[in-house]
Amino acid sequence: MARDYYEILGVSRDADKEDIKQAYRRLARKYHPDVNKEPGAEDRFKEINRAYEVLSEPDIRERYNRFGEAGVSGAAAAGAGFQDMGDMGGFADIFESIFSGFAGGGMGGPTTQRRRSGPVRGDDLRLDLKLDFREAVFGGEKEIRISHLEVCDACGGSGAKAGTRPRTCSTCGGSGQVRRVTRTPFGSFTQVSTCPTCNGTGMVIEDKCDACDGKGTNQVPKKLKITIPAGVDNGTRLRISQEGDAGQRGGPPGDLYVYLFVNEDEEFQRDGINVLSEIKVSYLQAILGCRLEVETVDGPVELIIPAGTQPNTVMKLENRGVPRLGNPVSRGDHLLTLLIDIPTKVTPEERELLEKLAKIKGDRTGKGGLEGFLGNLFK
Numbered sequence: 026m027a028r029d030y031y032e033i034l035g036v037s038r039d040a041d042k043e044d045i046k047q048a049y050r051r052l053a054r055k056y057h058p059d060v061n062k063e064p065g066a067e068d069r070f071k072e073i074n075r076a077y078e079v080l081s082e083p084d085i086r087e088r089y090n091r092f093g094e095a096g097v098s099g100a101a102a103a104g105a106g107f108q109d110m111g112d113m114g115g116f117a118d119i120f121e122s123i124f125s126g127f128a129g130g131g132m133g134g135p136t137t138q139r140r141r142s143g144p145v146r147g148d149d150l151r152l153d154l155k156l157d158f159r160e161a162v163f164g165g166e167k168e169i170r171i172s173h174l175e176v177c178d179a180c181g182g183s184g185a186k187a188g189t190r191p192r193t194c195s196t197c198g199g200s201g202q203v204r205r206v207t208r209t210p211f212g213s214f215t216q217v218s219t220c221p222t223c224n225g226t227g228m229v230i231e232d233k234c235d236a237c238d239g240k241g242t243n244q245v246p247k248k249l250k251i252t253i254p255a256g257v258d259n260g261t262r263l264r265i266s267q268e269g270d271a272g273q274r275g276g277p278p279g280d281l282y283v284y285l286f287v288n289e290d291e292e293f294q295r296d297g298i299n300v301l302s303e304i305k306v307s308y309l310q311a312i313l314g315c316r317l318e319v320e321t322v323d324g325p326v327e328l329i330i331p332a333g334t335q336p337n338t339v340m341k342l343e344n345r346g347v348p349r350l351g352n353p354v355s356r357g358d359h360l361l362t363l364l365i366d367i368p369t370k371v372t373p374e375e376r377e378l379l380e381k382l383a384k385i386k387g388d389r390t391g392k393g394g395l396e397g398f399l400g401n402l403f404k
Contacts, residue, residue, distance in 0.1 A: 033072055045081055053077075146278075148270040150280075154284070154286070158293055161287040164252070167250070167251055169248070173269060174270035175271050183230075183241060191231075197227065200227060201225040201226060242271045247268075249281075251265060254350060255347075255350070261350070293322065297347075298347040314331050328340065337364070341359070342359040343358050
């Protein structure tokens with residue numbers, strides 16, 4: 026199993042970007058193969074670099090926090106090593122710290138991760154939604170409200186004022202990156218950093234759109250109707266395609282993930298696809314048997330209580346439970362636990378009748394005798 030990236034860098038999960046950067050610098054100095062010749066140092070250095078590549082980029086870090094390693098596979102070059110300096114993002118920062126004394130500070134200020142100048146997919150969004158018990162059982166339509174980024178109508182997402190358009194950045198030639206070569210006693214190193222003029226976009230907006238202030242997107246509230254499948258439970262996740270934030274530079278929008286949470290019900294509980302509840306009957310109903318109307322998720326249903334039913338007997342109503350998620354035709358059962366209500370006080374007439382019954386059964390009565398008799402009935 027892959028180690029946790031936060032554990033590799035020795036930082037907490039709420040560490041900010043500067044904490045992550047400092048931890049990376051410290052560990053990279055220690056384990057860089059040009060400095061540390063111990064066995065395993067090179068593999069450790071690659072592991073540290075991989076962790077930094079994921080955690081230093083906000084969108085990649087968010088996917089890692091949500092989905093773990095599976096969410097960032099291919100997002101950063103795992104184990105890129107140290108042969109190709111241009112593909113290691115903030116790697117030049119380490120050499121700035123290690124070799125600045127030799128290079129006379131010629132590597133410049135701190136660098137940032139390389140950014141793509143092409144289309145970028147929008148961020149995914151999450152919404153937590155509470156459901157009533159029966160809504161989770163039977164599903165149905167639900168209206169939700171979200172707030173997400175949409176492409177600006179005024180500029181079509183370009184960020185430029187109407188009648189103008191962004192121009193190619195003259196500093197980086199549209200690549201979004203600038204490169205510097207630094208000579209050190211260990212050789213020449215190439216530093217790749219985000220273009221300071223265009224901030225990595227490759228384009229420069231001279232006249233910003235008034236509607237979005239040059240961002241190309243606006244935060245917009247929206248109502249959506251979504252379908253809740255029958256049989257959902259706590260933690261069920263629904264994916265609403267392309268209802269996340271708008272992409273940048275013509276990129277597709279992200280998705281909306283709705284996480285469902287079910288409110289507790291006063292009468293019913295749930296065990297998988299079965300519904301559980303309790304019903305209280307009198308001791309006479311338990312002895313003689315009866316017909317009762319009981320509540321289910323489908324509404325009232327008649328239940329036959331056999332004569333001589335014992336306390337805590339579980340009775341099953343077939344196909345009155347929760348539909349199986351993805352197969353609503355298949356349903357669980359409703360399991361009812363019978364509770365016997367034994368009175369603590371009886372009327373003189375009831376006592377007389379019960380004492381006659383005790384005499385017929387040969388049970389002793391008197392002080393505590395009635396309670397003993399009733400207790401014997403329900404052993």
